[in-house]
Amino acid sequence: MLTEEEKNAGLVGRIIPINIEEQMKTAYIDYSMSVIVSRALPDVRDGLKPVHRRIRYDMSAELNLSSDKPTRKSARIVGDVLGKFHPHGDSSVYDAMVRLAQEWSMRYPLVDGQGNFGSMDGDSPAAMRYTEARMKKITDEVMADIEKETIDWTLNFDDTIPEPTVLPTKIPLLLVNGASGIAVGMATNMAPHNLCEVVDACCAYIDNPEIECEELLQYVKGPDFPTGGLIYGYDGVREALLTGRGRVMMRARTEIEHTASGRECIVITEIPYMVNKAEMIKKIADLINDKKIEGISYINDESDRNGLRIIIILKQDAVASVVLNTLYKNTPLQTSFAVNNIALVKGRPMLLNLRELIRHFVEHRHDVVVRRTRFDLRKAEERLHIVQGLLIAQDNIDEIVHIIRSSQTPDAAKERMMERFGLSDLQSAAIIDMRLRALTGLERGKLDAEREELEKRIAYFREVLASRDEQMRVIREELIEMKEKYGDERRTEIIYASEEFNPEDFYADEDMVITMSHMGYIKRTPLAEYRTQHRGGVGVKGSATRDEDFIEHIYVASMHATMMFFTEKGRCYWLKVYDIPEGTRSSKGRAIQNLIQIEPDDKVRAYINCKRLNDPEYVNDNFIIMCTKDGTIKKTKLEAYSRPRQNGVNAIVIREGDQLIDACLTSGSAEVMIAARDGKAIRFNESTVRPIGRVGAGVRGISIEESDEVIGMICVEPDSKQDVLVLSENGYGKRTDLDEYRITNRGGKGVKTINVTEKTGRLVSIQAVSDDNDLMIINRSGLTIRTAVSQIRVAGRATQGVRIINLREGDAIASVMAVPKSEEEEPQTDAVAAADAAGTTAEAADGGNAPAAEQ
Structure with a gap:
């Protein structure tokens, strides 16, 4: 109850009863949207999260740390970003900047770091007071034309300094560098790609906006990870590019060599993306010590400044291919990258495939080019207006000098020139500010040349603004220029022949005798034993x-075949031959109920051996x-x-x-x-x-x-x-x-x-x-x-x-x-x-x- 004093003070009606459940829902939704839009997800146009965008802008516009300038302390950069644009912890800014400088994290690094910025072994970077940084040359292209009204701006957190809502990047950063982030109720995990391939795909889209996503796959082959390695199987890559979601299987690049004593050794020269090298070596060593991997006698990291090199020396009787397949199965030498292409489109999170990512980037570049051209046109027209006034002054220089000398004030001189020669206020002001050297004949020639150049540029700008085809041509030419300047060879090799990790790699394709007893015990035995x-x-x-048991069925099949089991009750089950337990000729085997989910009162009566169950033509014929x-x-x-x-x-x-x-x-x-x-x-x-x-x-x-x-x-x-x-x-x-x-x-x-x-x-x-x-x-x-x-x-x-x-x-x-x-x-x-x-x-x-x- 309110007291009389509170009522008299006007507090009646200012206390609003609300449902705490509704308040919590509303508050949490507001919080989650803030995390999604303002922190965790990248913008589809420039491929950057707010913290990355603020770091880029602060280094470019505020600190002038372009690629041709000296580096500055990371602490200075982090402090400037925190104080002006990003009111969060300093570690969030420094960690983001460090990752932008790591060549094993970014396909095309955007920060040129000096000092200890960490390593592939998971070592932490040095404290920000010890490291320095500036922008990479490629980052200049990300910031290009930002001063030409190409983007929208907003005020920072305390409404004192404007900051960009997006950067006018010439490079499709979201595709070439990827992104990762965890928001509330959603996450993004986008793989990096090769710049040359992405530019070719963008050009193909510009040439034919109706192009299907499937057709773009002939340009973008798949992810191109900064650490190289192999992509094992293409199905996951194709699904990710076509749908925005997919699982890409990555493998280390290995070679089989021989030591001086003639023993085989596995040499690892590239590892999967985002794998901690030191942790991977420790995992392999632990498996060796626990006897879970046989055939390895020694492992050592011989990496140096020239590149990565891990050597695994095998025992005398070990088979390199079998050991390598076991390592792929049990260690991070093979790991997967779960692609989840979620990005902000006009402030809303959306799942995007390759074509949509390219379309949104091209639309962004189209908007930038149009706005830049309008800006350049306006500036050219303004300068032409001034030049035309200066040329009028050149033609009437004696009278202009007389007007200026006979006027009491500059404003009076301006007024008299405007009345006498029909000049504008800007032209009159430019004549008043003109230096004496402009009176020479050489300066007259320069003004004539500048006027001609401005007229050509204005005609070109108007031609571009009048034609969407011309605008697209400009975008295409700039993309090709980026490809020529920064494009490089693909680092990650795609193995198309193997669609996914194949357990058959662990077994030789030998013939097996499969026997099943009357009571349902099954085993496989090498045919050579009979x-x-x-x-x-x-x-x-x-x-x-x-x-009371006896052998009832006997069958011959190769180790990689698929066995189809048909039971008395008319059901069909499948089992790979290598999944059937091996036994000697005299062993009992294993109960079939432990291998397939057959009913207790059912029995297998027939087998079919098929090695081509995934061949559409074969199964239909x-x-x-x-x-x-x-x-x-x-x-x-x-x-x-x-x-x-x-x-x-x-x-x-x-x-x-x-x-x-x-x-x-x-x-x-x-x-x-x-x-x-x-x-x-x-x-x-x-x-x-x-x-x-x-x-x-x-x-x-x-x-x-x-x-x-x-x-x-x-x-x-x-x-x-x-x-x-x-x-x-x-x-x-x-x-x-x-x-x-x-x-x-x-x-x-x-x-x-x-x-x-x-x-x-x-x-x-x-x-x-x-x-x-x-x-x-x-x-x-x-x-x-x-x-x-x-x-x-x-x-x-x-x-x-x-x-x-x-x-x-x-x-x-x-x-x-x-x-x-x-x-x-x-x-x-x-x-x-x-x-x-x-x-x-x-x-x-x-x-x-x-x-x-x-x-």
Whole structure:
């Protein structure tokens, strides 16, 4: 309550109740906008934050520290900027000025520093009382024409001194030097670029204002960092230039050299932008000491005034490329630059792509050129007016002298001259101030020449102001002049071949045997560990599985391939071969549930090996054909499965009681064969199966009895010269020419493919093979045999075949797979042959299911 005295004093109504929540919101918004506009974000026109702009202006206009003047104490510069324009801490000004002088921070430094301005090792600069500075020559171009009314001005914080709101820079600083800053609720992180490339892009935009951003990429290749290095992959660069946001992967520049003793060493000559060299070396040393990086015996920094040089000497048996890739993965030798092109456009923060950045700069230069031309025109017209008056005085010099001598005051003389010769006040004043030397004939000639020159300049200025094309020509010529004066070669090399960091660099592209047990344990083993035996061998131990487990699937793929897993429930998962844990031939492996997110009650039934999943043409020209236990088949373009997802996708709708049993990769013109356990098989061309989408159930492939079931499917490409190999559960098998199976319509009952008897047992496998294949057979007890297909004779369609493998009592065949033939073989009877030679092509081992293009 107000007292009577307060009421009488007129305080009634001056206290306004407000909601504290609303007040806090308003105050915080005001604060955040102040930080965004007045501190953290650069202006799109000159690329400078307020503190940088104030430093530039103070050094140029207030202290006259142009590039041809002596340096002055940094403390003097900082104090002047603080007292006149930037009422914040002195460290904010000094740190900003120091960064403008650091050649490893700025692509084109704007301050010429003398003294200790820090180092790439993260050393702090000397105190401002010890260092001196002045402007670089390139900064003169940033300040050029500021006195010609080219920009808008505002008063400083105490309304005593005008300061520029933007600088009339001839150089697109925002693109060539980049910027970084953290505001409230937003941040900016802009990469530096090469001046020559940016100028070429600006000229292209001037020539064609409708040019697309994509077309500008042929001029601006990507960021050009002051520390050089490599940009590894172009996708992030392209995204950043086209959208304003992207992640650029940077790598150190390295060379492989040899010491005097012949040992390999990695020499680092350039490091990624903004990486602290000393911290990077310490990180590498710590990883070596912790045994996280193997193969390095010594690291030392040999950098000097001639350049950066870090030497890493390797151990005797270390492979330089493998060690280097490990360093890229685990240390700042490879790091990323997250581009976020946010700048102030007319006081508002906006995300800008390359074209927009260039457009705003060119518009700024257009405004500067127009205002400068108007200023020059006005000054030229004013001077011409004076010169014309002086020429009139020259023509009438005797009378002018008489008027001046006979007048009591200068003002009276001016009045008389204005009446006598029709002069203006300015002309009369100029005549009054004229020196006696202007009476000579030589001065008359100079005035005539000046008048002619002024008339030409005025005509030119009017021509420029009358034509936008002329204005753009001026901008273009000045940009080219900047390129010729300050342009240099690109420092950062862009590696276009590798789109991003590739884990495949850590693994040789060798062939692997991938095995999966009945209970879902998976592993990869080098193909060379498996040896060749003759037909009838008993095999070697292939896996130490649990008593109730046995190897159910076997597959061959190269280390860099992508494995596609198809489960009983009709789902598809993806896994790189190098992500499958390696094991010996006798090890158990790892549960598949730990590698892919497969449901507990689901099982993997089919694999597809694909090395070109990211090739648009390939995935659109090839298909996946799936077959279920009840004889349903489905055909879908590979493209539908070309985008791996961590949780997998539905590949086929499985009806109740049915399950997926096989999947094949085809070219679209393969011959499809489906075999049933009772010994029947059907052959038809895949063209009779219409491709459908990923979500679908498929159509009837073969008709079987209720007690029967499909055991496998093969897809044989035209001209592949493959035979059909079938194998029964008791180890009997045979090869049969494909042409012995007549082509029928899909959905039929098929024809006999093997004479099923009590001795042979029921059918367990059907494979497409040639003499270039070996047959790998694994039985339920875990024994493995590898035998050459060429040793299995070709027999008729209805025969029972020959014994392929001798099975112990109670044992049975679990899995059969055709693999590439070994390159060396020493014939032995029931004995182990020579080890397989390295270098077989796993891409040919799509289980006989790969199209010819993949084989």
